[in-house]
Amino acid sequence: MNQMLRSHTYDHHDNSSNGTHRTSQVEMILESIVATVGEADRLAIAQVLNQMTVKPAILASLYRAFLDHPDAVSIGAPPLVGRLVMALREAGIAIGEPTCVGCGRTNHKLTSSQEGGVCGNCRHRQLATTCVSCGKIKIVHGRDPNGGALCSLCSPRKND
Ligand SMILES: [Zn+2]
Ligand SMILES: [Zn+2]
Incomplete structure (x- = not known):
C-alpha cells in the first residue's frame, strides 16, 4: 500500500x-x-x-x-x-x-x-389591506381569531 x-x-x-x-x-x-x-x-x-x-x-x-x-x-x-x-x-x-x-x-x-x-x-400604504370588520382599507393593526386583518379601530385593545 x-x-x-x-x-x-x-x-x-x-x-x-x-x-x-x-x-x-x-x-x-x-x-x-x-x-x-x-x-x-x-x-x-x-x-x-x-x-x-x-x-x-x-x-x-x-x-x-x-x-x-x-x-x-x-x-x-x-x-x-x-x-x-x-x-x-x-x-x-x-x-x-x-x-x-x-x-x-x-x-x-x-x-x-x-x-x-x-x-x-x-x-405603510403597501402593507394596508381591507379590514375584515369595517371594510375600510387601512394599515393592519391586529388580526381576528381567523387571521383576518383588523384596522386600529377594530382590533381589540389589550386592556379590554
Ligand atoms: Zn413614498
Ligand atoms: Zn376596521
Whole structure:
C-alpha cells in the first residue's frame, strides 16, 4: 500500500483567508453595481466602494443587500445602499438618486419592496389591506381569531 496523500499539493494562494473573504465580498458588490451602472465607471466605483466598506459591519450589510437585490443601486434601498448611491453620485457616477417608487420623494430612507424602493409612508400604504370588520382599507393593526386583518379601530385593545 503506497498511500500518497497529496491533499496540500494544489496551490491556491490565500495569504490571509480574512482578506480573501473581504475581497470576494467587495468584488461581488462591485460586479453587481457595474452590471447596473456600466463598465466605464468600474474604477471609480471600486474606489468609492473600498472607502465605504472599510468597516466590516458595513461591508457585511451591503453584501447582504446585494445578495437579495443585485440591482440594489437602482432601487436605492435599504438606507445603507442609499448612502452608497449618494457617494457614487458625488464621485460623478451617473446613477439615479434613490427615489420612492410610491410618491417620488428623494432624501428618504427607502425599504425595498416588490415594486422597488419605497419610503416609510408608502411602505405603510403597501402593507394596508381591507379590514375584515369595517371594510375600510387601512394599515393592519391586529388580526381576528381567523387571521383576518383588523384596522386600529377594530382590533381589540389589550386592556379590554
Ligand atoms: Zn413614498
Ligand atoms: Zn376596521
